[in-house]
């Protein structure tokens with residue numbers, strides 16, 4: 001989600017102006033000095049492994065056959081490891097047993113920074129309302145896409161010597177299940 005383009009100061013409600021602050025043009029408040037830094041928001045993402053399979057989920061807002069990783073915004077006060085364990089639990093009901101960093105990826109299109117983990121999880125899947133359905137996919141059948149979390153999938157497969165081809169985003173697994 002893009003940060004708001006404030007017209008009025010969120011602190012004192014004066015009209016924001018455009019000013020150069022710390023070397024960049026930014027929205028700033030002439031009345032109280034508030035600066036809208038517009039830094040990227042950290043998002044945690046999980047490539048969730050249950051047994052030998054990888055869970056991919058379709059967001060309720062996405063078209064059919066569109067599956068991707070579990071993602072969510074990091075909350076204030078959380079470590080990324082706590083954040084990904086919480087997101088996986090909230091969205092799938094699975095318990096995270098282990099989380100190892102795959103990498104950090106830009107997502108400047110949405111002013112986000114993606115912190116991607118390979119998560120080993122256990123339990124019975126029960127999706128939150130945010131997710132419409134899920135697929136369990138063998139690792140060698142993953143199809144990464146060239147953006148955001150797709151690059152994390154590609155790096156994860158590359159590290160395991162799994163051959164892959166990039167597909168149009170997001171993933172469309174050919175599991176038939």
Ligand SMILES: [Zn+2]
Pocket residue numbers: 009010011012013014029030031032033034
């Ligand atoms: Zn202000």
